Amino acid sequence: MIDNDLDDVERVVAYGMNPQAHRYSPLDKLNRDTVKHLTPAWAFSFGGEKQRGQESFTLVHNGVIYVTGSYSRMWAVDARTGKRLWQYEHRLPEGIMPCCDVVNRGAALYDDLVIFGTLDAQLVALDRETGRVRWRDRIADFRAGYSYTAAPMIANDLLITGNSGGEFGAIGEIQARNPRTGEMVWRRPVIEGHMGTLPDGSETMTGTLNATWEGEAWKTGGGAPWLGGTYDPELNLIYFGTGNPAPWNAHSRPGDNLYSSSTLALDADTGEIVWHYQTTPNDHWDYDGVNELVLFDMEKGGETIKAAAKADRNGFFYVLNRETGELLLAEKFVNHVTWAEGIDLETGRPIETGARPGNPAATDGDRGESVTVAPAFLGGKNWNHMSYSQRTGLFYIPSNEWEMEIWNEPVTYRRGAAFLGAGFTIKPIYDDKIGVLRAMDPKTGEIQWEVPNRTPLWSSILTTAGGLVFYGTPEGYLKAVDDETGEELWKFQTGSGVVGQPVTWTMDGEQYVAVVSGWGGAVPLWGGEVAPLVRDISQGGMLWVFNFPKKRPSVGDYSGVDGSRAHLSTARRFSFGKTL
Amino acid sequence: MDRIKQLIAAAVVAAALVAGSAQAERWDSIQQTGRLSVALYDDLAPYSCQNLDGRLVGVDLDLARALAERLGLELDLVPFGGGDSMSEDFEMLRESPPAGEWEPASREVAADVMLHVPLDPLLSERNPEVQILAPYYHESMAVLYDNVALGELPTQITDPQPFVGHRLGVEMYSLSYVFLTNGFNGQLRAGVANHKSVPAAVTALLNGEVSAVFGTRTELQNALAAHTSPRPGLAMSDLGNLFSTNRVRSSWAVGLAIADGNPQLAAQLRQAMEQLDADGTIEDIFANYGIPLVRPGDLGELIPHADGAAPPA
Numbered sequence: 001m002i003d004n005d006l007d008d009v010e011r012v013v014a015y016g017m018n019p020q021a022h023r024y025s026p027l028d029k030l031n032r033d034t035v036k037h038l039t040p041a042w043a044f045s046f047g048g049e050k051q052r053g054q055e056s057f058t059l060v061h062n063g064v065i066y067v068t069g070s071y072s073r074m075w076a077v078d079a080r081t082g083k084r085l086w087q088y089e090h091r092l093p094e095g096i097m098p099c100c101d102v103v104n105r106g107a108a109l110y111d112d113l114v115i116f117g118t119l120d121a122q123l124v125a126l127d128r129e130t131g132r133v134r135w136r137d138r139i140a141d142f143r144a145g146y147s148y149t150a151a152p153m154i155a156n157d158l159l160i161t162g163n164s165g166g167e168f169g170a171i172g173e174i175q176a177r178n179p180r181t182g183e184m185v186w187r188r189p190v191i192e193g194h195m196g197t198l199p200d201g202s203e204t205m206t207g208t209l210n211a212t213w214e215g216e217a218w219k220t221g222g223g224a225p226w227l228g229g230t231y232d233p234e235l236n237l238i239y240f241g242t243g244n245p246a247p248w249n250a251h252s253r254p255g256d257n258l259y260s261s262s263t264l265a266l267d268a269d270t271g272e273i274v275w276h277y278q279t280t281p282n283d284h285w286d287y288d289g290v291n292e293l294v295l296f297d298m299e300k301g302g303e304t305i306k307a308a309a310k311a312d313r314n315g316f317f318y319v320l321n322r323e324t325g326e327l328l329l330a331e332k333f334v335n336h337v338t339w340a341e342g343i344d345l346e347t348g349r350p351i352e353t354g355a356r357p358g359n360p361a362a363t364d365g366d367r368g369e370s371v372t373v374a375p376a377f378l379g380g381k382n383w384n385h386m387s388y389s390q391r392t393g394l395f396y397i398p399s400n401e402w403e404m405e406i407w408n409e410p411v412t413y414r415r416g417a418a419f420l421g422a423g424f425t426i427k428p429i430y431d432d433k434i435g436v437l438r439a440m441d442p443k444t445g446e447i448q449w450e451v452p453n454r455t456p457l458w459s460s461i462l463t464t465a466g467g468l469v470f471y472g473t474p475e476g477y478l479k480a481v482d483d484e485t486g487e488e489l490w491k492f493q494t495g496s497g498v499v500g501q502p503v504t505w506t507m508d509g510e511q512y513v514a515v516v517s518g519w520g521g522a523v524p525l526w527g528g529e530v531a532p533l534v535r536d537i538s539q540g541g542m543l544w545v546f547n548f549p550k551k552r553p554s555v556g557d558y559s560g561v562d563g564s565r566a567h568l569s570t571a572r573r574f575s576f577g578k579t580l
Numbered sequence: 581m582d583r584i585k586q587l588i589a590a591a592v593v594a595a596a597l598v599a600g601s602a603q604a605e606r607w608d609s610i611q612q613t614g615r616l617s618v619a620l621y622d623d624l625a626p627y628s629c630q631n632l633d634g635r636l637v638g639v640d641l642d643l644a645r646a647l648a649e650r651l652g653l654e655l656d657l658v659p660f661g662g663g664d665s666m667s668e669d670f671e672m673l674r675e676s677p678p679a680g681e682w683e684p685a686s687r688e689v690a691a692d693v694m695l696h697v698p699l700d701p702l703l704s705e706r707n708p709e710v711q712i713l714a715p716y717y718h719e720s721m722a723v724l725y726d727n728v729a730l731g732e733l734p735t736q737i738t739d740p741q742p743f744v745g746h747r748l749g750v751e752m753y754s755l756s757y758v759f760l761t762n763g764f765n766g767q768l769r770a771g772v773a774n775h776k777s778v779p780a781a782v783t784a785l786l787n788g789e790v791s792a793v794f795g796t797r798t799e800l801q802n803a804l805a806a807h808t809s810p811r812p813g814l815a816m817s818d819l820g821n822l823f824s825t826n827r828v829r830s831s832w833a834v835g836l837a838i839a840d841g842n843p844q845l846a847a848q849l850r851q852a853m854e855q856l857d858a859d860g861t862i863e864d865i866f867a868n869y870g871i872p873l874v875r876p877g878d879l880g881e882l883i884p885h886a887d888g889a890a891p892p893a
Contacts, residue, residue, distance in 0.1 A: 169752055169774060215770035217761075220752060247753050252761035252769070361763035361825065413703055415624050415662035415669075416696035417719065417796055418828055420758040423665075 012060040012503045013109050015151040016385060017462075019231035020295035023387035024463045025504045029511040030548075031466030035480045035490045038513065039549045042082030046073065046518070046541035050102075053520020054541055055383075057106035057151055057460075057501040059114070060514070064128070067516060067543050068104040068151075072118035075543075076131060079507060082545065086131030090118045097165070098147045100522035105228070105383075106151030106501070108159065110179040117148035117161060123182060137182040139163050145170045148226075155231035155238055156268035158185055162225030162240060162290075169220030172242050172260075174229070176271060186271035190242045190259050191221040198270050206273065212256040221253070222246030223260040227290040227383050232306075235323060237274060238266045239308065241290040249422060250284035251359045257282055261289035263310055265325060275325030277348065279312045284356050285339055285406075286377035287314040294395070295322055296388050300443055309442050311386055311397045313379030314350075316343055319442050331445025333381070333438060334399050336374035336429055360408040360420040370407035376426040377404055378522060382458065385501065389463035392483050394448060395440045396469050398457035401429045402530060426528035434530060437461070437471060439486065449486040455534050458521050460501035462513075470513065472498025474523070474534055478515050478544065496540025513546040606692055607844035615654045618644040619672040619691035622659035625777070626802040626869045627696055640695040642865045643716065643856075647693075650852040658691045666703065669694070670710050673839045690839065693849065697837040699876075700829070711840045714853040715876040716862055717798070720831030721756070721819040724785065724800045725792035728813045736820040740764040747771050749781030749790035756794035759823045779803040786811050794819070798871045805870020833876040 009027055017023050030038065046054070050071040059066040064085065065077045072090035077083065096119045107116035113134060115125040120142040125135045139161055140146035146165040153160045159179040163172060172190040177183060188196040192207025213221060222245045229240040245253060245260035261280040264273050280287040291310055298307040298319070308322035315337035319329040330343035340350035358369045378400065386397040404426050412421035428434050435453030440446070459472030468480045468489070474497040480490040497519025504513045518540040524531055610616055620628040620640050627640040636659055648655035663669050675690045697703075697712050698719075704712055723737060730742055744767050750757040752774040761769045773790055775781035781793040782803035793800060800816060824830050836853070838845055856862050857875070866873040 169776075214766075216773050217769075220774045249758065249762065252758070254766070254769075359762050361759050409665070412664075413666040413698050413700065414664065415621050416627070416666070416698060416834060417755065418698070418721075418830075418832065419665075419755050420762075420828065421665060 009506050012058065012505050015057050015106050015108065015153060015228065016230065016292070017503065019153070019155060019233065020388075021230045021292050021385065022294065022296070022390065023385060023461060023501075024390050024465075026390070026465045027504055027506060027511050028464065028466035029506070030464065030468065030504070030513070032468065032482055032489055034548070035466070035468055037548050038480070038490055038492070038546050040492070041512065041545045041547045043545070044075070044077050044082045044084065044543040046070075046075070046543070051518060051520075051539035051541045053101040053103040053499055054516040054518030055103040055105050055499050055501070055521060056516050058503050058514045058516065058543065059107060059109055060503070060505050061109055061128075063507065065514065065543070065545075066107050066109065066114050066128070068106055068116050069516070069541055070102045070104065070518065070520065072102075072104055072116075072120075074107060074114070074116055074126065074131075076114075076128070077543065079512070079545070088124070088126055088131050088133075090120075090122075090124065092118070093120055093142065096120050096142050096147060097145050098149065099164070101520045101525060103149050103521060105149055108152040108154050108179075110154050110159065113179065115152055115159060115179065117150065117152060119147050119149070121146040121148045121163065121165075123148075123152065123159070123161065123177070125179070125182060135182040137177065137184075139175065140165070140170075140173070150226060150228035153229055153231065153238075154179060155229075156233075156236060158268065160229060160231075160238060162228060164226035165224050169246065170224055171221060172223035172225050174225055174238075174240055174264075174266060174271065176268075188266060188271035188273065190223045190225055190240075190262075190264060191218050192258050193218040196271060198272075204272065207258050212258045214254055217253040220246055221257065221260065225264075225290060227292060230293055230295055231268065232295050232322060235306070236268045237322070238268045239293040239295070239322070240264050240266065241293065241310070243290050244280075244283045244286050244288045248284075248286060249360065250282050250356070251361070253282070255282060261287055263289065263293050263320070265322070277318070277320055277325045277327065279310070279316065279318065280314050281349065285314070285373055285404075287312065287339075287379065289313070290383070291379075291381060292385050293320075293322070294386065294388050296442070298442060307442070309388070309395055311381040311395070311399070311440075313375065313377075313381065314339065315375045315380035316340075317395070317397070317440055317442075317445060318343075329442070329445055333397055333440055333447070334375055334401055334436070336401060336403060337380070338372075338374045338403070357406045357422065358408055360422065370405055372403055372405050374403035374429065375400070376402040376528075377424065378402065378426060378456070378526065382522065384458050384499070385460040387461035387463045387469070389469075389483055391463070391465050391467065392439075393442070394483070395442055396461045396463055396471075396483070397438045397440055398459065398461055398471060399436050399438050400434050400456045401436060402426055402434055402456070403429055404528070424528075426526070426530050428530055428533075434533075435473070437469070437481070437486065439483070449484075451481060451486040451488070456523050456527075456530065458497070458499040458523060459515075462502040462504060464504060470502040470504075470515075472500060472502065472515060472517070474499065474519060474537055476517070476537070478502065478513075478517075478546075492544075492546070494540075494542065494544050495538070496542065497534070497537045510547050515544055517542045517544055605844050606839065606842040607848060610653065610692055610845065615656050616648045616651060616693065617656035617658050617691045618648070619658040619660055619694040620644065621662050621696060623661060624696065625779070626799070626871070628659065639865055639869050639871070642868070643862065644695060646856055646861050646865065647849070647852055650856060651848060666697070667707055670707050670837065673710055673837060692838065692845065694837045697835055699833045699835050709840055710837045711842070711846060712835055712837045713846055714850050715833035715835035716853060716857070717866065718831065718833050718874040718876045720797050721794070721823045722797040722800055722816055723792050723794050723819060724782065724804065724814060724816045726785065726788075726813060727815045729791040732815070733817050735817050737817050737822050738820055740768055740822065743768055743771070743792060745771065746791040747773050747789065749773050749775055749784050749793040751775055751778050751781060751795060754795065755823065755828075760794065763823075779806060782807075785814070797874075798866075801871045802869050
């Protein structure tokens with residue numbers, strides 16, 4: 001069992017650093033004063049001809065790093081030396097249909113197993129020592145359009161997975177298995193009308209048939225929960241975001257279309273849905289609701305609220321009560337949100353502006369009416385995870401400012417036949433930035449500071465007790481900034497775009513940082529007018545590990561030339577502690 | 581933003597110039613090599629799709645063979661997956677400029693001809709770099725229906741009323757799907773049943789699971805022909821203008837496309853296709869797939885009423 005070791009800073013054993021997905025480390029040896037000495041310890045190339053996007057979360061246990069790569073590959077690497085211990089390369093069949101690059105986001109550790117999912121929608125459990133396959137199971141049929149790219153999660157002694165697949169009628173589903181054997185314990189489709197299975201083998205329906213979908217549209221309703229979930233062991237609830245409904249054209253499916261573009265809380269014992277909160281009812285903008293729900297305790301008015309936060313594709317930052325799903329706060333975290341004026345805190349529903357694409361069957365003219373909407377469908381934030389700092393109480397969000405134009409194409413021909421298509425393209429809003437790293441106060445919804453980036457941010461965030469915020473950029477840098485000001489303190493050029501997930505741990509008394517480098521993901525494939533900005537970024541596939549150099553400067557050098565700054569920084573930290 | 585647009589526009593123009601200057605009349609190089617390369621969709625049953633052995637089969641494949649033979653050339657097949665719009669597919673006819681890492685791999689040589697291209701003035705206008713010619717059949721939107729469940733319908737349907745309250749099969753997210761779910765004030769939406777393909781929907785019709793299937797005439801006829809003893813009581817009607825906005829057409833002619841600026845190649849293809857039509861080759865090829873040929877000019881006899889629908893031998 002690895003569940004109990006979460007507070008052990010010598011290990012990284014849960015995706016997101018803990019099941020609440022804080023992506024926060026209590027380590028502070030590496031801090032605002034010392035981070036400038038951070039230096040590569042070693043690097044490991046994934047090798048082969050298979051590059052593309054590297055989005056993996058790095059697990060560390062007993063001096064071994066477990067990292068996954070593009071095209072469903074995994075490696076075990078000696079954390080001290082970078083020596084490869086074993087490699088697993090999944091044999092992928094022809095005809096896999098990943099929508100948004102051939103990425104993998106990481107594995108789960110359980111006993112002597114390391115378990116990950118593949119692009120052909122299989123789960124593979126490997127022996128941690130040898131890399132040999134111990135069991136395999138199919139999440140869904142890849143030939144029906146399913147895939148898998150997320151990291152599985154261990155919760156309630158179960159292996160929890162969602163699925164991927166947006167086309168050809170794929171239906172979102174969350175599954176729980178016995179991690180030792182792969183045997184299914186429960187499964188819960190996330191679209192109303194479909195039947196789920198309980199641990200005793202009996203079946204119950206998700207939602208109420210035809211309550212929010214007309215006719216048979218629910219049968220091909222989409223909603224894939226493709227990013228993975230979070231877990232509250234105390235409440236025994238599993239939280240998952242669900243994908244957008246299918247098809248893309250909302251005129252085909254009037255109604256709220258539950259539970260698409262929602263966050264669900266599931267009973268971890270049975271998989272039954274305990275509450276739901278839908279961020280985008282009857283979505284018509286591809287505002288996928290899969291983004292992670294980060295669980296945190298919020299002190300407000302002398303009370304401790306069991307809260308949770310989500311920065312949605314649709315541009316709103318939501319704070320919910322994680323026991324009940326009650327909405328506590330909803331504020332924009334990007335400057336441009338034009339599909340809704342705001343969220344009604346009473347009803348929890350968006351106040352829409354009417355910026356919905358027109359009905360293609362009723363369109364006149366050559367191109368139909370075009371609407372410009374922000375955020376673009378790649379979202380105010382995409383899959384790459386925000387971090388909650390236990391030190392500052394702030395959320396650090398890798399956001400993007402972009403908009404999209406959507407229009408109906410009354411005369412399209414597709415594969416030799418007439419077709420009613422829709423056209424859409426992503427556009428930047430600003431001349432000098434798309435990505436913006438933002439520090440958000442979950443109590444007020446206020447942005448404390450922000451750091452712009454020329455290209456879209458596509459890496460996850462890591463915060464530490466040392467007052468640091470780590471993130472990567474498509475330009476190839478891993479950066480560390482001050483968690484109170486956003487001031488850049490350190491950066492390192494990794495040679496390819498960083499769209500991975502930084503982690504930190506200690507080993508032999510030293511603090512280490514790791515991240516994968518390798519440009520890819522959805523932006524180069526779907527980026528529209530943004531794609532030229534990133535066209536010349538080299539592909540890659542490399543695990544970088546950093547620590548202090550062995551021959552390190554004397555302690556005095558840390559304050560060195562800017563001893564006064566170190567002093568200031570201490571004072572600032574003190575006063576900051578009071579304002580909270 | 582505007583600067584980016586300009587950059588893209590400049591790059592496109594530059595690429596076009598490079599392509600233009602390097603391009604001689606295609607027919608000359610075809611004659612030199614003695615080979616004709618034909619681009620075909622790789623997943624468009626019954627026209628060109630892979631059979632169980634992974635070989636390409638279908639109407640268009642047979643037509644490509646006949647065409648190459650008539651021209652005295654060896655045939656090179658260039659199967660490809662269709663894009664979201666045919667404007668993307670026309671890339672098959674263009675020698676790509678060196679592409680970035682994220683663009684599809686560039687082809688060494690562009691295809692000489694692409695099959696299955698609709699003749700539509702707007703499609704041509706939007707894609708001036710290609711020439712669309714030599715239409716070989718006429719396609720139209722149609723409905724195959726159960727005339728016990730729905731009663732006898734006119735051969736030209738102009739009114740959605742007969743279908744209200746019935747389960748209607750479509751291929752997922754096809755033109756028929758969009759019209760039935762988006763149009764007619766939603767009257768038909770609740771009855772729409774999505775299927776993976778037209779043949780799957782036709783099977784559902786034969787099993788009595790749906791009362792009608794909407795699709796193109798030739799897809800419906802081909803799917804029906806695959807069933808050895810179709811149920812009696814099936815009939816087919818043309819949709820006329822039921823599925824149309826002021827721009828979308830319910831019927832169109834299908835022909836070939838080549839890169840513009842190759843008059844000799846165009847003339848050779850036209851002549852060969854005319855001969856294949858005149859000697860009955862095209863009609864035979866369609867008949868082998870259970871599709872009665874409707875020539876582009878034969879608009880008067882669009883939909884033979886298909887009661888029982890045994891395809892002509």
